[in-house]
Amino acid sequence: xxxxxxxxxxxxxxxxxxxxxxxxxxxxxxxxxxxxxxxxxxxxxxxxxxxxxxxxxxxxxxxxxxxxxxxxxxxxxxxxxxxxxxxxxxxxxxxxxxxxxxxxxxxxxxxxxxxxxxxxxxxxxxxxxxxxxxxxxxxxxxxxx
Amino acid sequence: xxxxxxxxxxxxxxxxxxxxxxxxxxxxxxxxxxxxxxxxxxxxxxxxxxxxxxxxxxxxxxxxxxxxxxxxxxxxxxxxxxxxxxxxxxxxxxxxxxxxxxxxxxxxxxxxxxxxxxxxxxxxxxxxxxxxxxxxxxxxxxxxxxxxxxxxxxxxxxxxxxxxxxxxxxxxxxxxxxxxxxxxxxxxxxxxxxxxxxxxxxxxxxxxxxxxxxxxxxxxxxxxxxxxxxxxxxxxxxxx
Numbered sequence: 001x002x003x004x005x006x007x008x009x010x011x012x013x014x015x016x017x018x019x020x021x022x023x024x025x026x027x028x029x030x031x032x033x034x035x036x037x038x039x040x041x042x043x044x045x046x047x048x049x050x051x052x053x054x055x056x057x058x059x060x061x062x063x064x065x066x067x068x069x070x071x072x073x074x075x076x077x078x079x080x081x082x083x084x085x086x087x088x089x090x091x092x093x094x095x096x097x098x099x100x101x102x103x104x105x106x107x108x109x110x111x112x113x114x115x116x117x118x119x120x121x122x123x124x125x126x127x128x129x130x131x132x133x134x135x136x137x138x139x140x141x142x143x144x145x
Numbered sequence: 146x147x148x149x150x151x152x153x154x155x156x157x158x159x160x161x162x163x164x165x166x167x168x169x170x171x172x173x174x175x176x177x178x179x180x181x182x183x184x185x186x187x188x189x190x191x192x193x194x195x196x197x198x199x200x201x202x203x204x205x206x207x208x209x210x211x212x213x214x215x216x217x218x219x220x221x222x223x224x225x226x227x228x229x230x231x232x233x234x235x236x237x238x239x240x241x242x243x244x245x246x247x248x249x250x251x252x253x254x255x256x257x258x259x260x261x262x263x264x265x266x267x268x269x270x271x272x273x274x275x276x277x278x279x280x281x282x283x284x285x286x287x288x289x290x291x292x293x294x295x296x297x298x299x300x301x302x303x304x305x306x307x308x309x310x311x312x313x314x315x316x317x318x319x320x321x322x323x324x325x326x327x328x329x330x331x332x333x334x335x336x337x338x339x340x341x342x343x344x345x346x347x348x349x350x351x352x353x354x355x356x357x358x359x360x361x362x363x364x365x366x367x368x369x370x371x372x373x374x375x376x377x378x379x380x381x382x383x384x385x
Contacts, residue, residue: 026220026232027352027365027366029202029351030351030352086272122297124271124272125352125366127365128273128276128277128366128367128368129271129273129352129353129354129355129365129366129367130268130271130273130274130352130353131352132296132297132350132351132352132353133296133297
């Protein structure tokens with residue numbers, strides 16, 4: 001029992017020192033903070049996922065989708081985010097950890113075998129910065145009908 | 146005699162160091178090619194070389210041992226003070242020339258004797274920019290240069306232009322940032338907004354707020370006001 005208490009005390013004692021070594025985080029580049037990936041769900045639908053690093057978040061209304069030549073893609077299904085009460089902007093829906101979105105494709109796009117999506121997104125870090133919106137290309141092999 | 150021996154010893158040490166450095170450079174050349182390596186020099190700690198490499202993301206620091214057998218990536222923390230020596234060095238290497246900033250295109254707000262100087266690239270639709278502005282409004286003896294940097298949302302562009310076209314720019318900016326009062330001026334005068342966006346991007350500002358102290362060192366984010374004050378006091382010390 002005594003040994004256990006001692007161990008607990010030691011663990012507590014070392015924590016601030018460890019925090020000093022590992023606690024201070026440098027800001028991630030936006031493509032590392034918000035990691036994009038995509039896969040075909042069926043012949044007419046692509047799922048786009050962002051893995052969001054701990055301490056970072058993305059705005060629901062800021063996602064934009066387009067084809068490689070810049071044609072906007074509409075009808076994208078985005079889940080409801082967590083409502084964040086922003087002191088200046090009122091209610092904002094945001095995502096943490098990850099967000100998965102479904103992008104429907106036209107018959108013409110679906111017939112191409114593969115498609116490159118241009119995905120624009122915007123997010124912030126709890127460390128007190130907001131990133132400039134970034135547009136990332138992601139290419140998906142489509143399923144054959 | 147003694148002196149000659151000493152000189153010889155120094156020469157030997159210098160030669161050995163040069164041999165080490167050459168080995169480090171050779172290894173880096175094999176690994177990274179020459180184009181990525183900016184500089185190789187002795188690190189101010191350990192038997193290590195500090196290597197500055199550049200990629201699309203900017204400058205990075207790694208360390209290599211004198212035998213050129215390992216590359217260390219990570220941060221060197223001063224064991225006594227807890228300071229992140231790697232980050233400080235990186236900041237120094239990435240510093241800009243303060244005097245090269247186009248202050249005529251800034252909105253400048255001076256408080257007290259104006260000693261603590263800061264240049265902030267700010268967007269009205271970035272919540273942290275607003276928080277930062279609120280904090281800076283309480284920073285005494287300061288000169289705050291606001292560079293309009295409307296990059297977060299499309300509507301930021303007309304908003305910042307309207308601020309610039311207002312008869313009292315500082316008031317219009319503070320109204321917008323601190324009280325959410327939209328500027329009423331038409332956004333159709335001659336503005337430096339596009340120029341400032343290009344400038345900010347060329348300085349590598351991929352987030353807002355991005356700010357610089359008087360030594361040109363760059364910081365990202367609305368840091369706590371106490372930390373900001375400390376940084377600015379170091380960069381703009383009181384005159385004796």
